Amino acid sequence: MQAQTLSVTSVDSTPTPARQQERKVVIACSLGNALEMYDFTIYSFFAVLIGKHFFPTESAVASLLLSLSTFGVGFLMRPVGAVLIGRFADIKGRKAALSLTIGLMTLGTAMIAFCPTYQQIGVLATVILVCGRLIQGISAGGEIGTASVFLMESATRARRCEVVSWQPASQGYAALIGAGFGFALSQFLDTASLESWGWRIPFIFGLLIGPVGWYIRTRLPETHDEQAPAKSVAASATSAALWRRIGLGIGLMASATIGMYLFVFYMPTYLVTALNYPRSSAMAIACVASACIAIITPLAGRFADRYQLRKSLLGWTVALPVVLVVPAFYVLGHTASLPLAMLMVAALVLPSCVGAGAFFSLIMEGFSKENRALGTSVSYSFGVMLFGGFSPLIAASLTAAFDSPMAPAFYLVAGGVVSLICLNYFPEHKGRE
Template sequence: MSDTSTAYDAPSSIPKPKWRPIIQAGLVGNIMEWYDFAVYGYFASIIGTQFFPSEDPAVSLIAAFGAFAAGFLMRPIGGILFGRIGDVYGRKRVLTLSVLSMAIPTVLIGLMPNYAAIGIMAPIMIVVLRMIQGLSVGGEYTSSVVFMIEKAPKNRRSFFAMWSIWGAIFGIMLGSGIGAAAAAIFGAEALADWGWRVPFLLGALVALTCFLVRRAIHAEEQNIGSETPVRDTFFMHLGDVFKVIMLDIGYAVTFYVAFVYLVTYLKVIDKLPEEEALNINTGSMIILLLLIPITAILADRFGRRPIIILGYLFLSLGAVPFFEMIHSAETINIFLGQLGFVFGFACLTSALTVANVDMLPASVRCTSYAVAYNAAVGLFGGLTPLIVTWLITETGDPVVPAFWVAGTTGFSLLVAIFVYKETRPRHFAK
């Protein structure tokens, strides 16, 4: 394992009153990032008709999601770009820049004239804005995680780390909630005409709050890391990057199966009404938000490695029975099956995040973590809906996605057992 002893080592303890600004700085940025993710997805059909008009509504929707996908294609580049800023110029600076690069395009989308007003420039500008947001997404989560873990007391690192994923999940729920409220308040006609813009413009309030919180944080960052973090990541620490990727594969696949693909599965395979499918998914995410702090405390108490192993073991052994419950078409069984994935994923969140940071040298940590995390999420998580849809089509077995989950989590379980070495204090902060 690479030496991680640098100026960024976490303090042994900090006063509790100083916890709040550190946690807030990581939390609010991820709320902003994933608020936009949810709002764009919620209004994709309207955006399609406004900016990508076609006689076939399906073509407009596909084009809108194409612009959405363009943002994800920029994530690896954004990870390297913002990671380098964080390693060379400091964590505070990258946190401020990343939220601005998400907030400004979000507001501009809300103000952008549609195709009827400016023609072909409308869809071009939407794609450009989504690409800028993709750059931000590529660096925001990993940079905020690194910042919080490095600022956390050594015995509270999992507790601090969990606020990034907590903020991401809350941001998705906030975006969906505001989108649903806009639909209820404005009605279908006004929503399609101009009401869809309101949630994007409200993103300015979230962004302003985030910017002020991050500008106010006190971060002493002398002796920043390497001056060439991108080169050092690929030529000196590539082995560490691959270890993180292998450890995160099961995590990425589980997230995209349980919280992205499953809504489509419930509607297409189980034939559930859309409202019921969304309610089940929302309920499971609420429980996930409640479980994450508990598993983070356990990871700080007993170590990250045992909690990671527990989560992966639970998922690899439980994936098939969980999916069989989900395919039962009984609402209560579907919900309990998804809760199985929720528990396993909750065990992985903050414990795995701290493990990732431990495995990477601090001098290139923002860059190397961004590369590793975006590779795992992009290659394995992002392709998962496509892979499991293809598996069902080819085999005709509606439970076959479980084997993809079991295989990838089983692989990462072996990495957790034989590759990852725990580095944690033996006492628990009171």
């Protein structure tokens, strides 16, 4: 233990200019990533209202399911974005790719923010909305993997978990802003105003901050100057070992991504529609979950760096939600206490927060440098598409099918088991360049 402490102390003596450069990269990359995820996920907080405007049916449940399906459609394009923008990043560099994702996300968000309703232009409104989600999906698919690799390449080896942890932390800040908007609007606007035009305000806000993210990112230093030879890239891409590792990476994503989209983005809709919570209380609970991700994740990343934990830490953080989710959902369904409900959601979110930095570091270190961007982007995008993107739809469908508010809990249990199996077989290469 003393030897570990001494090694960390020596790393802390990194020259000030290098540490300043690292901090600049973390701030700029995290801000851009937060803007991306805010624009992509704000839809989920207003799914009920969007369903009324763009998917009018006689059944409120059917309208909600159609709206949540459109939320999930954005995830179908994430693997496409991962491949296209990942390739663009290999040719033009990380910085150019990250700037491109901001531009695409701004376009997709604008289409949703200003789209006329179904009552105004008919089915064309639904088409425009879906196209906006598809463009957002391409952007988000190229964002996460490129941003994560960019952070890793910009960090010192001994601070890797902490620096990389700012990527999931930035998603927490994005969700916190989105949930905060939902809470504020539910407090200051009456129901008629919120349903008529108030739901558009968060999307318009996303357009205002888009150019800010682009401005900052164009001033980032490039970390990737040379493209690997075409034959080398092709050989790596067709390697059975590489795709086996990508498959394990996709399975690793199951627990984390189901938890993220279930406890943060779907939770307000679930609490309102399944448990009859007031909208303001549901948004407040989502704020608590988002704040946990934003604050705890970087602190836990520093802990993982100090004690060089990866798989041993992740074993606990993946298993705990599996054990806690059923009793936590039971309490949520049998309490009218807002503080107790907040405590239950926080308890479900915290394990993933603690393991986030080690989780992303483990995945990226599992791939060699010449195929790290490809492996990370595809693992993340396919994992989120398969397990996370349709989590709200699956949870709502299970709740309706079994007529039980406990149904979503068992979906997380299944995802946790998949992740634990993949974690057991995924290789660990601590400190890999």
